[in-house]
Amino acid sequence: MSTDTAARPSQATQATQATQATEATEATGTDSPLFRPTRLGTLPLANRLVMAPMTRNRAGADGVPDPIMATYYAQRASAGLIIAEATTPNAVGATYPNIPAIHDQSHVAGWRRVTDAVRAAGGQMFLQLQHGGRVGHPETSGHHPVAPSPVPLPGTIVTPSGHRENVVPREMTEQEIRDTVADFAAAARRAVAAGFAGVEIHAANGYLLHQFLSRHTNHRTDGYGGSVANRIRLTVEVVRAVVEAVGADRVGVRIAPGVTANAMTEDDVDEVYPALLHALDDLRPAYLHIVFADPDQPLFRTLRDAWSGPLIANPALPWPGPLPADGGRAAAERLLDAGADLVSLGRAFLANPDLVTRLRTGAPLNPIRDAHLMYVGGETGYTDYPALG
Numbered sequence: 001m002s003t004d005t006a007a008r009p010s011q012a013t014q015a016t017q018a019t020q021a022t023e024a025t026e027a028t029g030t031d032s033p034l035f036r037p038t039r040l041g042t043l044p045l046a047n048r049l050v051m052a053p054m055t056r057n058r059a060g061a062d063g064v065p066d067p068i069m070a071t072y073y074a075q076r077a078s079a080g081l082i083i084a085e086a087t088t089p090n091a092v093g094a095t096y097p098n099i100p101a102i103h104d105q106s107h108v109a110g111w112r113r114v115t116d117a118v119r120a121a122g123g124q125m126f127l128q129l130q131h132g133g134r135v136g137h138p139e140t141s142g143h144h145p146v147a148p149s150p151v152p153l154p155g156t157i158v159t160p161s162g163h164r165e166n167v168v169p170r171e172m173t174e175q176e177i178r179d180t181v182a183d184f185a186a187a188a189r190r191a192v193a194a195g196f197a198g199v200e201i202h203a204a205n206g207y208l209l210h211q212f213l214s215r216h217t218n219h220r221t222d223g224y225g226g227s228v229a230n231r232i233r234l235t236v237e238v239v240r241a242v243v244e245a246v247g248a249d250r251v252g253v254r255i256a257p258g259v260t261a262n263a264m265t266e267d268d269v270d271e272v273y274p275a276l277l278h279a280l281d282d283l284r285p286a287y288l289h290i291v292f293a294d295p296d297q298p299l300f301r302t303l304r305d306a307w308s309g310p311l312i313a314n315p316a317l318p319w320p321g322p323l324p325a326d327g328g329r330a331a332a333e334r335l336l337d338a339g340a341d342l343v344s345l346g347r348a349f350l351a352n353p354d355l356v357t358r359l360r361t362g363a364p365l366n367p368i369r370d371a372h373l374m375y376v377g378g379e380t381g382y383t384d385y386p387a388l389g
């Protein structure tokens with residue numbers, strides 16, 4: 001197997017990671033492993049740069065992707081892989097106003113416009129599936145939010161009529177948990193029917209699956225709470241069901257160990273995540289995606305060693321910003337050195353439709369014009385970032 005292949009490595013290819021690391025270290029200028037073609041399983045990728053999933057709230061109130069989303073993603077099709085924004089697999093899982101959905105045929109048709117446009121532009125695309133759990137509001141979804149336990153998200157959340165106090169979520173019954181697993185599997189089938197190469201299961205950033213992983217948001221006393229084995233159970237069941245529905249090559253998993261987004265607290269990441277990866281590794285998904293990956297942290301090394309498959313790492317760049325002048329290229333190359341197969345960038349892709357060219361040539365980057373434009377509708381701050389002449 002070539003060192004340029006991000007397929008699940010055999011023991012032999014794990015041994016070649018040292019070679020890859022040397023290549024990455026020596027790379028300068030336009031010649032870097034970041035820009036070399038590779039493969040993710042059987043999927044050919046033009047380079048190792050992944051556009052990270054980013055919620056942009058441009059769908060209709062019914063969750064149908066707006067045609068403007070086809071333009072936005074097609075503009076960014078030079079990414080090796082685009083992971084499209086968090087999309088709800090069922091109505092109760094909806095988080096914020098105007099996020100896209102994938103639970104009926106109108107959603108499939110809307111997404112089909114997007115995948116056709118990206119394919120025509122030469123890109124590859126996965127869809128992120130996200131159930132919000134306690135991150136949601138009845139005024140947005142029309143449903144009372146459900147979660148592992150009745151532990152509310154502190155503070156307020158945006159709804160169609162402005163910010164509202166978060167409500168106390170209702171504890172999911174075991175039947176609701178089974179239904180949710182089935183909803184993820186059905187959503188994955190629809191995503192494939194809509195033309196996506198696969199789906200990414202969102203177990204990061206404080207949404208439903210992450211809420212099950214942490215004992216601060218999961219106080220259950222049944223088979224889904226308490227021990228590490230119980231808290232990882234739902235994520236493993238979802239991934240297994242989705243793998244059975246669409247095939248392991250079409251399934252990625254995103255995790256964020258210790259990330260405090262959406263008021264998450266985790267005090268046993270060293271136990272939870274190796275156990276989760278051990279269980280997921282048996283299902284052989286297409287990739288693992290780690291948010292805010294820091295190659296200097298021992299946990300990163302532990303997770304890289306525990307995971308035999310391809311790894312997408314999202315570097316820990318300054319948050320909320322500003323981004324480094326190189327857009328994150330040096331951080332990306334350090335992650336390749338440290339054993340990542342692909343590197344995802346978010347904000348740099350948001351503001352630079354031709355990010356790959358800019359990173360490769362060292363051309364200056366567009367700054368992000370206005371943080372507030374990230375989450376409101378329309379073309380401004382969305383499809384109007386210029387490409388290089």
Ligand SMILES: Cc1cc2nc3c(=O)[nH]c(=O)nc-3n(C[C@H](O)[C@H](O)[C@H](O)COP(=O)(O)O)c2cc1C
Binds near residue numbers: 204315
């Ligand atoms: C506007 C915006 C929306 C985001 N939405 C999502 C999302 O839908 N799903 C997700 O997993 N992460 C989401 N993220 C996090 C990004 O995927 C990424 O992890 C983060 O921006 C850090 O990468 P960066 O430093 O390259 O921007 C979002 C980030 C931004 C800036």
